[in-house]
Amino acid sequence: MSRYTSITDQDLEVMLGAIGAGSVDELFADIPESVRLDREIDLPPGMSEQEVYDHLAALAARNRHADSELTFLGAGMYDHYVPALIDNLLSRSEFLTPYTPYQPEISQGGLQVMFEFQTAISELTGLPVSNASVYEGPSAVAAAGYLAKLETRRSKLVASRGLHPHSRAALRTHAVGYGMEVEEVPLTGEAATDVEALAAAVDEDTAAVFFQQPNFLGTVEEIGELAEAGRRTGALVVCAADPLALGILKPPGEQGVDICVGEGQTLGNRLDFGGPSFGFFAAAERFLRKMPGRIAGETRDVDGRRGFVLTLQTREQHIRREKATHNICTAQALNALAGVVYLSWLGKRGIVELAELMLRRTHHAREALGLEAINPGPVVREFAVRVPDLDGLFERARAERVNPGYRLGRDYPEYEDGLLVAITERRTREDIERLARLVGARAGVTA
Amino acid sequence: MSRYTSITDQDLEVMLGAIGAGSVDELFADIPESVRLDREIDLPPGMSEQEVYDHLAALAARNRHADSELTFLGAGMYDHYVPALIDNLLSRSEFLTPYTPYQPEISQGGLQVMFEFQTAISELTGLPVSNASVYEGPSAVAAAGYLAKLETRRSKLVASRGLHPHSRAALRTHAVGYGMEVEEVPLTGEAATDVEALAAAVDEDTAAVFFQQPNFLGTVEEIGELAEAGRRTGALVVCAADPLALGILKPPGEQGVDICVGEGQTLGNRLDFGGPSFGFFAAAERFLRKMPGRIAGETRDVDGRRGFVLTLQTREQHIRREKATHNICTAQALNALAGVVYLSWLGKRGIVELAELMLRRTHHAREALGLEAINPGPVVREFAVRVPDLDGLFERARAERVNPGYRLGRDYPEYEDGLLVAITERRTREDIERLARLVGARAGVTA
Amino acid sequence: MTELDPRANEEAVTIFERSRAGRRAFVPPPTDVPEVPISELLPASQLRERPAELPEISEPELVRHYVTLSSKNFHLDEGFYPLGSCTMKHNPKLHERVAALPGHARLHPLQDPEYAQGALELMWSLQGALAEIAGLPHVSLQPSAGSHGELAGLLLTRAYHEERGERKTKVLTPDTAHGTNPATVTMAGYEVVKVGTAPDGGVDLDDLRAKATEDVACLMLTNPNTLGLFDRNIEEIARVVHDAGATLYYDGANLNAIMGIARPGDMGFDIVHYNLHKTFTQPHGGGGPGAGPIAVSDRIEPFLPTPQVLRRGGDNGAGRFVLDHDRPKSIGKLRGFQGNFGVFVRSYAYIRSLGADGLKDASQVAVLNANYLKARLAEPGIAEYLPIAFDRTCMHEFVLSGSGAKEKLGVRTLDIAKRMLDYRVHPPTVYFPLLVDEAMMIEPTETEPRERLDDFADIVRAILEEAAEDPEIVRDAPYTTPVRRLDEAGAAKRPVVRWRPPAAPEPAANDGQ
């Protein structure tokens, strides 16, 4: 018997008796011999808890992580400090182990959390309705594309190259299923979305335009102008945003954006080598009944007590089936919980203080490195520079357990020598100077 | 305002108003100027959570711990695997944050845990009554001395040198308060307690005799003989024991022992540089009303439902005051919880399997090292050997991040070249061979 | 005791209503760089004018708020949770410990693979284990959940057919299919065609043959199906589907019934998704996270998403692990990065803990538990009211019909489910699958001891007796839950989906509590 099952020989006897079967094998009689596996599956034998722990600890030890190196990697996921109370709350069985709250009477905890999450996202995005989470950032962008299709029945999606490469990729992948095409809009010399190009790309058949705030290179976009250009022909305006940066940036909802989506990792979620985190999806009131995923709503019980339920479920696959607004079922409830707890921890003033610290350090870092900036304009949490000897820098840095950031070359041939540097509240001025010294080292050499 | 307080300026105004005070300082008017502190206390300013975390992580990183070296250190605390479910349960606010269960109606969780703990300790020790925990091992030994004083009114305590040096030290320290003397009994050539010497040391004024199973050097003592020798003049027989080893060793309670105490760290508690862990205290029925500390008892509520309460409180300081059987108040409830969860996790068969693995590996290790054994007889989890070049071994081992064990010299001049090696389920045969190679290295040289 | 419970009618309070101006749980690290005015760093056009109305609250009250909320959830560590089709098996605490190791939790997804070999080896090993379990050679871990895996499966099917120059417009799904199946079909740009169910609960072969036309791209099937029955005709089904040039897709939600016993790949399935949060015990988290890896046959492999984790060089573990982005025929990316790695860690730990026989044992006990509970619920006093929908040996779950209770007792499946809440067990999945009247879909899982199953049978019996005595008792249930039946219709008619301050703009300061 495994440590997770409880059937003793005595139990087995009683149970087979009640079933009226002679053996457990009999229970599988419906499976044709021809498709039965006539051997053991080829996997190593089971291990004790201690051995499994040791094995996984050994694997983990072979990864260089944000505690074992000084990292300036960002490009979509960022090394923010996650307060201890989040670990504690997420480890509670009451939050960790239940399924989607199909029985609201015994799920008020999870449902109220969703309602609070929706409120916080609505506050940040400036849009009145939010769902309770989608998978993560890039697929949230793709989900916005599907809503645009259902809403407009048009077949073209226009995306800024400032949109995260993974978001553009996910959008293209999904668009094939939607029967839509994706057209990309270039960036200006200062790495902001080219408004004219965007305006030019939008036509009568355009279902939606997509851009990101701040964009993939950290540039603060002029959302208002982009939205106006995108809206011209009745296309929906979709903005992907960093929710933490929205603590000090003007909400997309106040600038003509119809749908704001994004990656929630920056809100109290771990790096986890890329997931699980959560995606958020907020929109204007008129899209309420076209939203993807779970939405919690407030109501009353038979005794008149305030309560919360999953609402507008007629949008969803389990009711609407082929007519559903999206196929999503399991989403990211636990990660969204971390998100709303994190936002409540930061609070009204804290999110501003944190974002301003990030903002100032980012600008300070860009100067400190003394390299040619790819985006010399306003940046929030990240910036791109050209590095004469990128390989050399990485070699020197790696030797000192420093990770200089993300190399833009693979996604942006136009920035072959580009380095994307991310700054958070965990990267101190000292850390920044350390990177600057590594960058300067060569300057030293060549001087 | 700190992150742990909630009094806003608005609150302050309202509250001072209700109190009828003009300022918070006024509330301290009773403190004479002359004893008021006329300056700020000299401590660094407060820090954000992130900074405190970074500071403590930096301190922790300067310690070599059981994950960052291969350690054979034992000598009272041992590197056993603590199952993940214990961390999870102990982190639950319901167990972590309440006070001693003075209100049983809202403390049934904690009280039932105590009752289950007492049952498990009783099973292991073979003694019918156990309390709900005392501080830790050595002070538990001292507590047994106090019971012996209350019971016999005699003034002499006889302790085997096989008793942990810290237990003997704590006994001496407390005995001064009890107005008692402590006499030590030597060990035989095979590092077991010398029964004759013990018998000789016991006289009409002896309140209790103390020995340990297994003793400090890992030797399995002949408890029955020791108890018999100790009992002759009516002294109480006190055995300190490793509860995990009791999984396969004959219970002290079945061999004439009156009181069995011990250190509980081996039962699901962390090393924690020495604490907190817990001590246990079990005794024969007739001592029930002389036990120290909390005891949970089973009873019924007004509706006839089964419930648990703190019982026999008339023994305790808060009721009995100067006539109390001990002064202990706050004990180690959370650590005792870890203990009973660990024992339930091991279970009836598991504790035997684990102890037998430990036993076999220990004997294997003693042979593998190929050194002169100080205790060549039966040992359970630890053994002592003479090492020709102890300093050299430590030097070689330290360089390879191996910790060979505990040097007996400081506590036992007679074993100046003695090394105490501890083996647990975490020290594999491979680990043992690694230590053997380090030991052999010199042999190689001198060969 | 309501009249003696002073807190009986206490109202729920949101974190926003607890807010008081000036309180804080967060203290920022000091600003160690020049305090340049924000207006010099950000364009006025993009500066937020008023701060987002996030709560202002101290840490102690923040913790209390969410701890108190949590206690209003029923959960798996509290009791029996036989939610059909969701495989609510125990979530080992070890998994949370290993997932939290800094080498996993603090690893950046864009770390140079050279410095993430441990993580890539883990993914590679998990791919191998999943492939062996499903009997299909190639695995992508990328999809975020089962439905995401389904979408991947249909996009792969489309790519496969397009490369062969075949134009297909329809996808077949049984009328017992889970809602995500048809929803996925539409999202993938296909038209849904329903296939009927035969009297024995399996696919109606004649209907299938009739509908398996040239223009069909795929048949999506779960086997055992959502009735908990293994389709004996699976080989014939595969033949029909393949003859039509369509792919056979395996919805892996029910894989927990057959691990180590039979493999979708051996049954003729081309594409499989796994629900790691079901079969491989990722905690459900109140609705995620999960992961929906897919396994495919050789002919589908070229189209798998990017990146793929591969091992280059020495087969004796000496090899290096790489992320392969260079896949010209790939459908591309379904999401960011490499998928829900934290979920992979847990499922990998699970597979290594159980090993080959442990996994088989899990499936055997899952099926044993289901059949035992089915037998207990077939006893007189229950069977008359809750007849089994298809009376066959079931696999890991089975479906009862509340039709009898509705007619004879005047209580519906919903009522019985609500009354179960008072007995502190989670009700089964109800009103699914759709073709069973008043359906009750029960999946006990292998981690339940016999006592829990007996206890549940006793509860069902007790509820039916209550109903026989006075149906009101059951119809008005629950009574003991934090709230009682909620007005869901009203919630949908006048949706309130976020909290709003009664008196903007400074609500938090004055109202609430």
Add this chain to the structure above:
Amino acid sequence: MTELDPRANEEAVTIFERSRAGRRAFVPPPTDVPEVPISELLPASQLRERPAELPEISEPELVRHYVTLSSKNFHLDEGFYPLGSCTMKHNPKLHERVAALPGHARLHPLQDPEYAQGALELMWSLQGALAEIAGLPHVSLQPSAGSHGELAGLLLTRAYHEERGERKTKVLTPDTAHGTNPATVTMAGYEVVKVGTAPDGGVDLDDLRAKATEDVACLMLTNPNTLGLFDRNIEEIARVVHDAGATLYYDGANLNAIMGIARPGDMGFDIVHYNLHKTFTQPHGGGGPGAGPIAVSDRIEPFLPTPQVLRRGGDNGAGRFVLDHDRPKSIGKLRGFQGNFGVFVRSYAYIRSLGADGLKDASQVAVLNANYLKARLAEPGIAEYLPIAFDRTCMHEFVLSGSGAKEKLGVRTLDIAKRMLDYRVHPPTVYFPLLVDEAMMIEPTETEPRERLDDFADIVRAILEEAAEDPEIVRDAPYTTPVRRLDEAGAAKRPVVRWRPPAAPEPAANDGQ
């Protein structure tokens, strides 16, 4: 709703009663050494004949058992916990995180100090901070709790007097003293002499002068005292005690009132203990662990326990930290190793989080909260029934008397406390201190927001109104708790202190549940 709550009368079940032969949560690692028969390794005389009757249970059910048990506890993260004298302040979650760092949690106590410099520096820094807070130069962290610190204090006093060749036999304690004080006196071999309390709640000076004779070794005092009052005559008290050649001992349980405002050392105390689990927020854990470090003046220092943590060399942080065992005059060891290090980590994190002003702020708010709640409870409708015992500005706590309620309403303090349970707040400490009739000792602590204090005042008022209407309601309370009032007398008369199998020796296999 009891009649409609099918689980209302559910019986508690112990883990032993859940046991079933053959089940297991633990799987041992493989035996990798020769399987020598146990009988060859252990003497028959010491071989256990039958295994200990520990539970046999799988991990899922083990987790459920203890999670379910936990939910029967009221706790600090649930609500208001004004337990007088216990300082139930918020326990920051950060502290659990830093205490769990492997460098702390996995550090062996006998690690060579050279390889434990981080831990020793932490202890050294904590010693320094505590010394500064108490105004006494030397600290030992060793004692395991307050009472252990008290014992240390008296053993130090004895050693001090003995070295001076002085023979002392008595120790003075106020009649308001906590039970551990007199209990400690006896354990330390002294005779207790009670000192009276003056009308203003302070020590009766005349009584003190009369009893402070030559043979008095020490006066144990807490200031503010257990009435929550600061003794204005503290300097005179110190003078009298010192003139008698006795030491003045500070019971630090109430230190939370005066951090950064006044210091025991400056008041003339020679020895102080701290309750790190009170003032410095180690979670109480349902009755421990805690820690009771002590601080002493120069003349007591030579006698401090071994080992002491010292810094050798460079004062610029360059120094090395050592464990000093070589202390010829030391009283020796009070326990094993270096004390409850895990507690030190939490309290050190707390002190560094708050810093100098944070600690002072904590004390100020603690006193503000107490006086505000005292004011709210002095309102008409409450004060008549629960008069304040000593009507003065209080410090961090205050004591009410239930005398009024007993006479006018026929409900005792115990009844009011029990009724509070139905309101989901923890009652105050009751029937202590002893000299107050029907005492109710209330300590809100600084981490409570004003709403919680107002809520408590409203609850007290509501309960008194219920009592006025029908005292039975209060006398029969509680009604909503997992169990109601328990038969404590019966429990003590026929003690059942462990579970026993109904039918030994194989109970677990057959009975229970």
